[in-house]
Amino acid sequence: MYLINLITKVAKTKSRDLLLYAINTIVIIFFYYLLFDNSEIIYPLILSAFIVSIYFSIEVIRYKSFQEKLYDSKRSPNYDGSNLTYSEEEILNNISEIHQDYQNKIYTLNQQIKERETLFSQWIHNMKTSITVIDLACEQSNINNENNKSIEDIKEENNMLKKNLEECLNLLRLDDFSRDYITGRCSLRELVNGVVNSKKRDFIYKGVFPKVNIPDDVYVYTDKKWCSYIIEQIISNAIKYSKTKSGDTVEISYKNNNNTTIVFIKDTGVGISKEDLPRVFDPFFTGNNGRKDRNATGIGLYMVKLVSQKLGHKIEIESTTNVGTIIKIIF
Known part of the structure; x- marks a missing residue:
């Protein structure tokens, strides 16, 4: 397929030259027809076809070489500029200058x-x-x-x-x-309990109770600090948007599924409306619930998504208004 595309491109590029060769062949055949009684036209046809095939093969090889140099010039201005025609060299030099100019601008901006x-x-x-x-x-x-x-x-x-x-x-x-994380084998229960204990005052003030259903022998590979940050942000939202009635809980459980471990953080809070749900991970999006709370910034879940992507984890969310929300962290 690549060879066919290459031949097609060369044929389009050299269409004028091929047309001239075709006209030249017709003229030669015409003269042979006039000069010789037996009207021998096979010889000029074979000769012309041979010359055209040699010329066309050379052009295909040269075009392929130019394409490779063009590809190299996109990645780096330090390409091999040998065996180029004047026009090809002019093109690649211009690309190199643009490349260098953008590199300097990007370096300055960084x-x-x-x-x-x-x-x-x-x-x-x-x-x-x-x-x-x-x-x-x-x-x-x-x-x-x-x-x-x-x-x-x-x-x-x-x-x-x-x-x-x-x-x-x-x-x-x-x-x-990349310079601020260390991946290791972490106890999932210790991770969750550490976050729950740090939010003890918030649980008490809101009248919400945590339920951790994770045994001691469950381990995940992650960065302890950043994973704790993810869990903390989710639990903070679960507490913040819980209903103000006695007996509300934030339940943290897990499930092993083939090669993944899934952590479920479930609350029985106000929930998220159907129209807001697809946008909860967008930066600065607070939604209908956030507009009722002046402390909402729309950054928490956005950071959760970014950090989880950096760690190679996946975040999924399900929610129903006035029923509650379940967020899954998939390791």
């Missing part, structure tokens, strides 16, 4: 982005220092029994600010993900 990210990272760390100071001041007020509503409000807003800054840092770290 440097600017890295410098900007370094500055943002530094600013975020400086802001986290201020947050820590505010947090300590609020704790000191609590120790001194200063039960001030304003202090509690400041503390709550400070925690929200801390969470948002952590999201910014995680987003910045994704570009250098």
Whole structure:
């Protein structure tokens, strides 16, 4: 198929030359017909066909060589420029100049982005220092029994600010993900329990109870820190959008399926509407539920999707309004 396409392209490119050869053959045959009584035309036909086939074979080989150099020039400007015609060399030189120009522009843009990210990272760390100071001041007020509503409000807003800054840092770290993760054999129960314990206060405040149905002998291959981040984001959403009634649960279970382990995180919350469901992993999409909560940023599930892709895991979601949501993490 490749050879046929190559011959077709050469035939189209050299159609004018082939037409001239055909006219030349017709003229020769005409003169043979006039000059010789026996009207011998086989000899000129064979001679012309032989010359055309030699010429056409050479052009096919040259065109194939040019295609290979053209392909090399797309990948790198350092191609072999030997055995080229003037027009072919002109084409490849122009491609090389464009290639080099784009490489320089991309390098400059990458440097600017890295410098900007370094500055943002530094600013975020400086802001986290201020947050820590505010947090300590609020704790000191609590120790001194200063039960001030304003202090509690400041503390709550400070925690929200801390969470948002952590999201910014995680987003910045994704570009250098390959230098910030270590894949290993992790106990799934330990991963889930670690996240559940860290969210203990949120469970209590919301009146929601966690149920972990994962035995000790279940292991997955993942990065412990980033996988904990994925589970934390999903559980945080499960708590946030649970109904405010006693007895609500967030159930975490698992299932082995051939060569995969599936973790199910199920809540009995407000659920996600059918029209919002296809867009929940889009950046900054908050949906109908998010519009009712001023703290919703639309970043959490977007980060979950990005990190899971980096780790080679898969995320699936099912939800019904006023019934609940099930998110699956497939290892």
